[in-house]
Amino acid sequence: MADKKLIKLNANENFYGCSPKVVSFIKKNAHIVSSYPNYTPEKLEQAIAQKLNVSTNCVAVGAGSVRIIDGILQSLVKPENEILIFENSFVAYYQLADIHQIKYKLIPQHQFVCKLENVIPYVTKKTKLVFIANPNNPTGTAITHNELVQFINKIPSSVLVVVDEAYIEYATQKNIAKPLSLISKHKNIVVVRTFSKAYGLAGLRIGYVIADEKIIAQLKNNRIPFTINCFAEKAALTALSDETFLYSCVQKNKTEKEFLFSALKRKGYQVVPSEANFLFVYFKKEEEKEKVYHALLDKNLVVCNLKIFGQEKCLRIGIGDRKINKQIIASMV
Structure with missing residues (x-):
């Protein structure tokens, strides 16, 4: 073996x-490894904002989506709060909650699907956040846009709805949830994405979050400088351009x-x-x-x-x- x-x-x-253009860039620019990266990844945030047609103030880049999720828990959840996580979903949610000693409740799935209606009975005054992986990892199932809209209209606006779209580029379901289209109206929606999956940059650790400007400002205030290495930002920019x-x-x-x-x-x-x-x-x-x-x-x-x-x-x-x-x-x- x-x-x-x-x-x-x-x-x-x-x-x-990953894109052959990314490989070519890294080979030609190996010398930059001795230099510090940009203090903050502003160019990449601008490119993502332009691609998604949102304000740059609504985008923050981090060292992988797991680090983004970690930052969300650190910056937006208080010790007295609780969070809600679907069973049979991304393991990092409850691993990070345990690390930060945040209390969480597990929500049952229905036939391997994160049924949002199952969340409502678990919401209390202590609830601060609910994680929704869409498509879900490890089951690959997805919620529809109508399901997300109905859920957002039922849940208190004080509860953050974090939609983890790590695999969204692969999704072909026509009626899949589109949380980005709801952020302007519902300020409690937070969307997390990554360059690790469809873009093939898992080894460079780079992800991003899209949310209301106030939420992004909180996340950026707690962001450590130089966290995106010298190859990651430029590789992500290259990958983003190779449609x-x-x-x-x-x-x-x-x-x-x-x-x-x-x-x-x-x-x-x-x-x-x-x-x-x-x-x-x-x-x-x-x-x-x-x-x-x-x-x-x-x-x-x-x-x-x-x-x-x-x-x-x-x-x-x-x-x-x-x-x-x-x-x-x-x-x-």
């Missing part, structure tokens, strides 16, 4: 890497996801339809899951055994190209 190349399908990275590469990756992911999903369903596996770049597979028994996990590992295919996140009967499988997906199918007897 150690002598063979492992195929990583466990971290939801872009299977096709052709992004579109190609998204289309290949869509085609291969449909291929792998259909093949696994035909083989009798319980697979959840996904709006991301991975598939969530669940089993009746943990033993069945372990057998499949090790069968894939024996073929050097590394998928995410969700037991490490407390989901003993589930696997999350990243989408590869046609060659790799055929290997996955052949290995899952």
Whole structure:
């Protein structure tokens, strides 16, 4: 095993890497590693704002979306507050809450979907924030725009609704929630995005948040200078401009996801339809899951055994190209 190349399908990275323009930039500019980066990533914030048609004052960049989420908890949640997190969602939410000793409640999903109506009964005077991963990680499911609008109209405006859109570029569902379109009217909506997934820059650690100017000002006031390294900002600017590469990756992911999903369903596996770049597979028994996990590992295919996140009967499988997906199918007897 150690002598063979492992195929990583466990971290939801872009299977096709990053834009060749980014690689070219890094190769040509290795010398800048001895220089400090910009004090703050203003150029990238301006480019993101222009792309999304929002004010620059509504955008803040950070060292990955996890660091953005960490900053949100540090800056916007007080010790006496509580936050709400869906079960079977991004593990960093409750890991960071534990680190900052913030109390949280777990909201049940419905058929692996973050049903927003399930949140309402859990809201109290102490509730400060609710996390919604859309598409959700690890299930790949998504909420609709109508569901988000209804939820926003029901929940107190004092409760921040943080929509984590790490995989939004991959989503093809036409009626998927569009929280950016609601921020001007609902000041409690916060949208988190990343360059780690579809843009293929996971190793550079760069993400961003879009919200009302007052919220962004609070986050920027607590931001440590020089946190975005000298390559990250310029690489992100380059990646943002290469729409052709992004579109190609998204289309290949869509085609291969449909291929792998259909093949696994035909083989009798319980697979959840996904709006991301991975598939969530669940089993009746943990033993069945372990057998499949090790069968894939024996073929050097590394998928995410969700037991490490407390989901003993589930696997999350990243989408590869046609060659790799055929290997996955052949290995899952």
